[in-house]
Amino acid sequence: MRKIQKILVHELVSQEIQNYIQEKELQEGDKLPSVEEMTQMFGVGRSSLREALRYLEAVDIVRVENGKGIFVRDVDTFRFSGKxxxxxxxxxxxxxxxxxxxxxxxxxxxxxxxxxxxxxxxxxxxxxxxxxxxxxxxxxxxxxxxxxxxxxxxxxxxxxxxxxxxxxxxxxxxxxxxxxxxxxxxxxxxxxxxxxxxxxxxxxxxxxxxxxxxxxxxxxxxxxxxx
Missing domain, CATH: 1.20.120.530 (GntR ligand-binding domain-like)
Structure with missing residues (x-):
């Protein structure tokens, strides 16, 4: 019997953000909803959302610009899921x-x-x-x-x-x-x-x-x- 892997909240949130990008067919440079809007959309706290964004930024999926917003960086399907x-x-x-x-x-x-x-x-x-x-x-x-x-x-x-x-x-x-x-x-x-x-x-x-x-x-x- 395989053990059930523990999934952290920020991992779930990062996946939901990816799903949102794909469902909305966003392109590179498109702006995502604000942190406040996404906490409401996904029903999570700001800390979990920010951790998810840090992760997605580290793998080049989003770009966070202070005072400007959160932008899509890479939407190539293969690289998107592969990264x-x-x-x-x-x-x-x-x-x-x-x-x-x-x-x-x-x-x-x-x-x-x-x-x-x-x-x-x-x-x-x-x-x-x-x-x-x-x-x-x-x-x-x-x-x-x-x-x-x-x-x-x-x-x-x-x-x-x-x-x-x-x-x-x-x-x-x-x-x-x-x-x-x-x-x-x-x-x-x-x-x-x-x-x-x-x-x-x-x-x-x-x-x-x-x-x-x-x-x-x-x-x-x-x-x-x-x-």
């Missing part, structure tokens, strides 16, 4: 990445101290498959996820592994078509190799350094992604 979706997923991934850095970062520390020869061979096999798929320009998301699961397993901490399993749905979002692009994080491939080399040689400091490079690369790709 909102991307912005929500971007924020989700960035928030989840903060948790991933903490948990998986600790797994890297432990793995660098506890990885076995058998596990080293398993990761080597995984990286070999990763390289072949990448060279053939095929989807690497499955083997990428498998690589990280090997590292978590090598940490040999059942509690940490259980916690990671508990957030697997959030974690796997990085590998399952993030922001609609299966190859978004292909640039992290070299860090898989350097991080593993450090783990295999039990060099904790270098393993963490390479892990952080990978996470910084992912964060940069998320923040700069455009439709």
């Amino acid at each position: 909102v979706k991307v912005e929500r997923e971007r924020n989700f991934l960035l928030n989840t990445l903060e948790v991933r850095k903490a948990l998986e970062g600790q797994a890297v520390v432990l793995a660098s101290k506890r990885i076995t020869e058998k596990q080293i061979k398993e990761v080597e096999s995984c990286l070999k498959e990763y390289r072949i798929l990448k060279e053939q320009n095929k989807d690497t998301s499955r083997v990428d996820l498998a690589f990280h699961r090997h590292i978590i397993k090598a940490a040999d901490n059942p509690v940490l592994e259980t916690v990671m399993d508990a957030i697997s749905g959030l974690y796997e979002k990085f590998f399952n078509d993030p922001l609609g692009d299966k190859q978004l994080f292909d640039e992290t491939y070299p860090f898989h190799i350097t991080m593993f080399d450090a783990i295999a040689s039990h060099d904790t400091e270098r393993a963490v350094e390479e892990f952080n490079k990978m996470m910084n690369c992912i964060e940069s790709k998320i923040r700069t992604f455009q439709l």
Whole structure:
């Protein structure tokens, strides 16, 4: 059974404003009703409405000019709906990445101290498959996820592994078509190799350094992604 996601008031209001723009067939530069008028239209408080407007302004859907009013900035249908979706997923991934850095970062520390020869061979096999798929320009998301699961397993901490399993749905979002692009994080491939080399040689400091490079690369790709 899927959990019901919590929806904040300003998210509902932002959607209603978008619906209003589409229903009224407003064009770029057209003026929206005032804050006072929209609080009455949608039956919400000024704070929720202003938060919704800040969000819509951040994703280039409206433009707020002090003393003049609120204006439509972008009404292209595809970009209109797409920008909102991307912005929500971007924020989700960035928030989840903060948790991933903490948990998986600790797994890297432990793995660098506890990885076995058998596990080293398993990761080597995984990286070999990763390289072949990448060279053939095929989807690497499955083997990428498998690589990280090997590292978590090598940490040999059942509690940490259980916690990671508990957030697997959030974690796997990085590998399952993030922001609609299966190859978004292909640039992290070299860090898989350097991080593993450090783990295999039990060099904790270098393993963490390479892990952080990978996470910084992912964060940069998320923040700069455009439709």
